[in-house]
Every structure is written in C-alpha cells, then in structure tokens.
Amino acid sequence: MKTIKVASIPGDGIGQEVVPAAEEVVKAIAALHGGLSFEFTRFPWSCEYYTETGKMMPDDGLKQLTDFDSIFLGAVGDPRVVPDHISLWGLLLTIRREFEQVINVRPAKLLNGLRSPLVNPNDFDLIVVRENSEGEYSSVGGEIYQGGDQIAIQNAIFSRKGTERAMRYAFELAKKRNKKLTSATKSNGIFHTMPFWDRIFTDVSRDYPDIETDSQHIDALAAFFVTAPHRFDVIVASNLFGDILTDLGAAIMGSVGIAPSANINVNGKYPSMFEPVHGSAPDIAGKGMANPIGQIWTAKMMLDHFGEEELGSALLATIESLLADQITTPDLGGTFSTNEVTNELIARLKKLG
Ligand SMILES: NC(=O)c1ccc[n+]([C@@H]2O[C@H](COP(=O)([O-])OP(=O)(O)OC[C@H]3O[C@@H](n4cnc5c(N)ncnc54)[C@H](O)[C@@H]3O)[C@@H](O)[C@H]2O)c1
Ligand SMILES: O=C(O)C[C@@H](O)C(=O)O
Numbered sequence: 272m273k274t275i276k277v278a279s280i281p282g283d284g285i286g287q288e289v290v291p292a293a294e295e296v297v298k299a300i301a302a303l304h305g306g307l308s309f310e311f312t313r314f315p316w317s318c319e320y321y322t323e324t325g326k327m328m329p330d331d332g333l334k335q336l337t338d339f340d341s342i343f344l345g346a347v348g349d350p351r352v353v354p355d356h357i358s359l360w361g362l363l364l365t366i367r368r369e370f371e372q373v374i375n376v377r378p379a380k381l382l383n384g385l386r387s388p389l390v391n392p393n394d395f396d397l398i399v400v401r402e403n404s405e406g407e408y409s410s411v412g413g414e415i416y417q418g419g420d421q422i423a424i425q426n427a428i429f430s431r432k433g434t435e436r437a438m439r440y441a442f443e444l445a446k447k448r449n450k451k452l453t454s455a456t457k458s459n460g461i462f463h464t465m466p467f468w469d470r471i472f473t474d475v476s477r478d479y480p481d482i483e484t485d486s487q488h489i490d491a492l493a494a495f496f497v498t499a500p501h502r503f504d505v506i507v508a509s510n511l512f513g514d515i516l517t518d519l520g521a522a523i524m525g526s527v528g529i530a531p532s533a534n535i536n537v538n539g540k541y542p543s544m545f546e547p548v549h550g551s552a553p554d555i556a557g558k559g560m561a562n563p564i565g566q567i568w569t570a571k572m573m574l575d576h577f578g579e580e581e582l583g584s585a586l587l588a589t590i591e592s593l594l595a596d597q598i599t600t601p602d603l604g605g606t607f608s609t610n611e612v613t614n615e616l617i618a619r620l621k622k623l624g
C-alpha cells in the first residue's frame with residue numbers, strides 16, 4: 272500500500288467547508304485504486320488561531336509541515352479579525368517562500384458542462400505559470416512621515432534566476448502541450464523590471480526554437496482573456512500579473528469557485544502545496560453554498576503530481592458529468608449545497624469501482 276501523507280490546512284471561511292469535502296473525495300478516489308491511500312493530518316492554522324495565539328501558525332509550524340508529502344490548503348483570510356497582509360504573509364506566503372514553491376500552476380479550461388459567461392468561449396484550454404517567489408510580492412519597502420507628507424514605498428524584486436526559472440518551467444510545459452507560450456509584460460509602463468523580464472524571455476526562448484512565442488502587455492492580455500481565450504496555450508506571468516489573470520481565468524470558466532492551483536517546489540527539498548485560486552469568501556462562508564469544485568480539481572492536480580494521472584483524469588471526468596447534469600452550487604446557477612455536490616460526486620466515483 273502506497274500511503275501519501277498530506278498536511279491539511281482548511282484555513283478560514285469556506286476553506287473549512289471545501290477542504291473536508293475534498294478530503295472525502297480524495298479518499299473515495301484512492302479507494303478505486305486499491306493500493307493507494309491518503310492520510311490527512313489537519314492543522315487549525317487560521318485567523319481564528321491568530322486571535323487565540325497572536326500568530327497564524329506556531330513558531331515551529333514549517334518544521335511540522337516539512338516531512339509531509341504535500342500540503343492541501345483551503346484559503347486564508349478573515350479581514351474582520353486580522354488585516355489581510357498579516358494573515359497571508361503569516362501563513363500562505365510564508366509557506367510558499369520558505370518551502371521554495373517558486374512556481375504556481377493555474378489552469379483554466381472550459382470543462383464539459385460548464386457554461387462560460389462569455390458569448391463565444393470557443394473551447395479554451397490554457398495554463399498560467401505564475402512566478403511565485405518574488406516580483407511585486409515583496410516585503411521590501413516601508414512607510415515614512417505623517418499626515419499629508421506620508422509616503423509608502425514598495426520595491427518589486429525581479430531576479431534573473433527567479434524569472435528564468437519561471438520561464439523555463441513554462442517553456443517545458445508548452446513543449447508538452449500546444450507549443451505556444453505567451454509572456455505577460457508591461458514594459459511600456461514599468462521602466463526597469465519589465466524590460467528586464469522581456470530580455471530574459473528573449474534569451475530563454477532561444478533554447479526553445481520549436482515553441483511559438485509572443486509577448487503581450489498585461490492590459491491587452493487581460494482583454495484577450497475575455498475576447499479570445501482560445502488563442503492561448505501557456506502564459507508566463509509575474510507574481511501579481513499571474514494572480515490577477517487567474518481570477519479572470521476562473522471567471523471566464525464560469526466561477527472563481529472552480530479554479531485549481533498548485534504551488535510547486537521544483538527542487539524536491541520541501542513539499543508542494545495545493546490550494547484553489549479562490550479565497551475564504553466571507554460573503555458566503557458558513558452557508559453551505561461554497562462550490563467545492565475548485566478544491567476538488569486542486570486535489571486532481573495533487574493526484575497528477577504524485578503520478579496518479581489516471582485517477583486524476585477519472586476525477587475530472589466525474590466532475591464534468593456533474594456539471595453536465597447541472598448538479599451545481601449557486602455560483603454556477605444551481606441549487607445544490609456544497610455537501611450535496613460532494614456526495615453526488617462521491618456516489619458517482621464509487622460506481623466506477
Ligand atoms: N489563496 C488564498 O488563501 C486566498 C486567495 C484569495 C483571497 N484570499 C483572502 O480571502 C478573503 C476574501 O477575498 P476576496 O473576497 O477578495 O476573494 P474570494 O475569492 O474569497 O471571493 C471573491 C468572490 O468569489 C466568491 N467565491 C469564492 N470562492 C467561491 C466558491 N468556492 N464558491 C462560490 N463562490 C466563491 C465569493 O463568494 C466572492 O463573492 C480575503 O481575506 C483575501 O485576502 C485568500
Ligand atoms: O497570492 C495571493 O495574492 C493570494 C491569493 O490571492 C492567491 O491567488 O493565492
């Protein structure tokens with residue numbers, strides 16, 4: 272029996288609803304395999320934990336996570352009790368950085384049965400490779416002076432190493448797909464870092480003559496996500512641009528509640544972390560109406576990561592069968608609850624056995 276040990280961090284808001292649901296789905300699909308099991312260990316780290324302890328996770332939190340095979344996270348953030356920059360930097364961003372999860376892979380594709388809000392969605396299937404360790408997400412900077420003289424400075428960090436690493440990852444991914452890579456830039460307005468980004472893209476592209484490349488300013492690129500998403504295959508983007516593009520990618524699929532993501536540790540030193548694109552959704556938390564598909568599709572990415580692609584494909588196909596039958600939560604126009612969607616999915620998975 273192969274056992275995969277997963278540290279599970281539901282976090283805040285709907286994370287507490289969709290993570291337990293997705294854990295049950297993972298157990299059900301692993302049971303189909305026979306020789307595979309997932310062992311989830313829950314960690315209560317969240318904004319509630321912060322209000323009790325003054326920290327998002329204990330001082331040895333990373334040490335507690337380090338020997339797990341992977342981390343399965345829901346969402347972090349409850350701005351009513353903890354400012355968002357404190358909660359995210361205290362847990363999510365710390366794990367991404369300290370565990371060198373330098374790449375964030377975020378697919379967006381029109382699943383069977385999904386109704387995109389776009390009039391002409393044209394069967395798009397794209398993946399955003401988001402640089403996940405630096406860029407605009409930086410703790411370098413500060414605030415000085417008071418009152419009307421107040422100044423805030425935030426320095427973006429772009430290293431050749433980090434930029435090239437994200438681009439090479441994206442090129443390798445494009446090689447396995449439709450051999451097209453788009454670079455998200457803004458070198459018309461951002462004077463230093465984006466021309467640097469463009470130069471590195473040109474340098475790296477020389478090693479991949481078979482990949483068709485183009486470079487688009489992020490503003491135009493965002494518009495093309497709406498008007499012609501089928502044009503894209505792989506997109507490589509800086510941390511912030513990738514963040515924004517992937518909520519848009521989720522929205523054109525039909526809901527931010529379905530988009531998955533994988534924070535990949537590429538050097539094998541630490542576990543990777545799997546979490547949906549969406550946040551803790553305070554507006555719907557506790558109502559049983561959160562869409563569990565983002566978390567469940569994220570579990571599919573985790574199955575793929577461990578080489579269980581066959582199970583991953585079966586899971587995605589079963590999700591598509593639910594969508595086709597309109598067994599969906601309200602964000603997709605349905606009337607079903609988180610648990611009803613999850614239970615129906617599990618029932619259909621059991622029938623595959
Ligand atoms: N990776 C993360 O942990 C992460 C990601 C994004 C936001 N956040 C945090 O989450 C909190 C809320 O952020 P936000 O409102 O900007 O983004 P959000 O993704 O939580 O919510 C945006 C909108 O999408 C809806 N939504 C999100 N997930 C859904 C789901 N599974 N099913 C149905 N509807 C869903 C919400 O109800 C809301 O209307 C903040 O504290 C923010 O910092 C955390
Ligand atoms: O990276 C972030 O900004 C947090 C969240 O918005 C995300 O997309 O994971």
Ligand SMILES: [K+]
Nearest residue numbers: 345346547549
């Ligand atoms: K999340």
Ligand SMILES: [Mn+2]
Nearest residue numbers: 514515518548
């Ligand atoms: Mn985001």
